[in-house]
Amino acid sequence: MLVRLIYASRASTAISHESMEGILSASRRHNPSNGITGVLCHSDEIFVQALEGGRDQVNQLYVRLLQDPRHRDVVLLCYEEVAVRRYSSWTMGKVSLDKINRSLLLKYSSNGTLNPYDVPACATVALLDELAATAAFAVRD
């Protein structure tokens, strides 16, 4: 049973290159053996992450994530059973919103910034879909 889970959170401290490296190295350590793929999108202070894989594996990772002090205000945006993975190319693809065309962000927001707390969940999900379709995520293996 494959599921896809998407959540947003606020970083506890400003997201630095080093903090992203720490998160991505944990993802590289654990995700392949757990059959998890996904993408992690961030601004200076916001994370949006999509996780897909077996239901038990995704649920267990989400429980770990909820306890991670590096972020807070975790809000579940989408949880669904799926037949096909959308992010199968990424152990944990990463994109910084600073690198994204502002017009793309404007398409899904009122002011061209990512605020998943302020827009319908479907807008954030659609933004992730569009980023994946345009291969905006860096490949990590």
Ligand SMILES: Cc1cc2nc3c(=O)[nH]c(=O)nc-3n(C[C@H](O)[C@H](O)[C@H](O)COP(=O)(O)O)c2cc1C
């Ligand atoms: C925004 C965010 C995303 C994360 N994504 C993942 C992930 O995809 N896979 C993972 O194993 N850990 C992820 N982590 C880290 C976990 O919360 C946890 O610290 C880690 O899995 C523990 O691994 P360790 O015991 O090897 O240090 C993430 C943490 C944060 C803050």
